[in-house]
Amino acid sequence: MTEKGGFPAARTVLQQCLQARLQVKPADEQSEAEFVQIDRGMVIYVCFFKGATEDLLPKMVSSLLNLRLCESDSGKLVSVLELPGSLLIVPQATLGGRAKGRGMQYHNNTGKEDGLRLYSAFISLCEREVMAAAASVGRAEVTVKHGTYGNRQVLKLDTNGPYTHLMEF
Amino acid sequence: MTEKGGFPAARTVLQQCLQARLQVKPADEQSEAEFVQIDRGMVIYVCFFKGATEDLLPKMVSSLLNLRLCESDSGKLVSVLELPGSLLIVPQATLGGRAKGRGMQYHNNTGKEDGLRLYSAFISLCEREVMAAAASVGRAEVTVKHGTYGNRQVLKLDTNGPYTHLMEF
Numbered sequence: 162m163t164e165k166g167g168f169p170a171a172r173t174v175l176q177q178c179l180q181a182r183l184q185v186k187p188a189d190e191q192s193e194a195e196f197v198q199i200d201r202g203m204v205i206y207v208c209f210f211k212g213a214t215e216d217l218l219p220k221m222v223s224s225l226l227n228l229r230l231c232e233s234d235s236g237k238l239v240s241v242l243e244l245p246g247s248l249l250i251v252p253q254a255t256l257g258g259r260a261k262g263r264g265m266q267y268h269n270n271t272g273k274e275d276g277l278r279l280y281s282a283f284i285s286l287c288e289r290e291v292m293a294a295a296a297s298v299g300r301a302e303v304t305v306k307h308g309t310y311g312n313r314q315v316l317k318l319d320t321n322g323p324y325t326h327l328m329e330f
Numbered sequence: 331m332t333e334k335g336g337f338p339a340a341r342t343v344l345q346q347c348l349q350a351r352l353q354v355k356p357a358d359e360q361s362e363a364e365f366v367q368i369d370r371g372m373v374i375y376v377c378f379f380k381g382a383t384e385d386l387l388p389k390m391v392s393s394l395l396n397l398r399l400c401e402s403d404s405g406k407l408v409s410v411l412e413l414p415g416s417l418l419i420v421p422q423a424t425l426g427g428r429a430k431g432r433g434m435q436y437h438n439n440t441g442k443e444d445g446l447r448l449y450s451a452f453i454s455l456c457e458r459e460v461m462a463a464a465a466s467v468g469r470a471e472v473t474v475k476h477g478t479y480g481n482r483q484v485l486k487l488d489t490n491g492p493y494t495h496l497m498e499f
Binding site for chain 2: 172174206224227228229230238240251253255256258260263264265313314315316317318319320321322323324325326327328
């Protein structure tokens, strides 16, 4: 949660998975839908708010990837880097919603251009951290996949307990 | 979100689903694991905090079930009662976590006894609302299923876009 008690700059929801599959290109007349998939690891749903800047990202990524949220084979809680597990990063603008009457408003979400830039930089930082951790233990199957910003996020999730966490920055 | 800006009494995460399956009894020596399943509808992950009372529940349930979070066949946003869709309610104590260093603390979560009582009352209210809405449009397949409080929540989720929302009360 935000330490200052103010409105956050970014909101994430984290779920542990055994396998997760996300559509990255919908089907059209020429081709079938395209998907990315990870096996064991963590799904990060992420939404940036107005005022979020890239300064935020190193601490945010470090926190998300080093928190002990994942159950290892021995039942011990370890970070996704320690597991080591893969990441599926899902842009999720709906996370920024606030109820107004029976509808949802998204006035605090960052604009599309800033959102895409922050999302892309967030992914790059995650890739760097995950790849370094996986290389250090020789686990080449560990990977970072992500959804396409602005698209519908068609998701299939298989868990051993999603252990849903909320983290705001 | 809480309107007063204070610490919430309950936190929910909402995801839309095409199908969701949850383990309600783990396998043991005598029998296989047992599951509940819904088709189209909404998954509600719920966590109660210290200080939550049953007074909270009617407004909470009314808000969650009447918010326009679900995409109808025509693409219009409607509530889960209007869809009408089923509910899968998942007790999710991890949602109450706060990071302390690299670990998570759950000091603000309600105790087990209060939590179970609130969770059970929350389910009953949801059942009443969903069943009334389904009966009024003759949709007998609409249902409310839920996880077992205190158990590991082994979940399988198939979505057409989870549209993850956070709602606090």
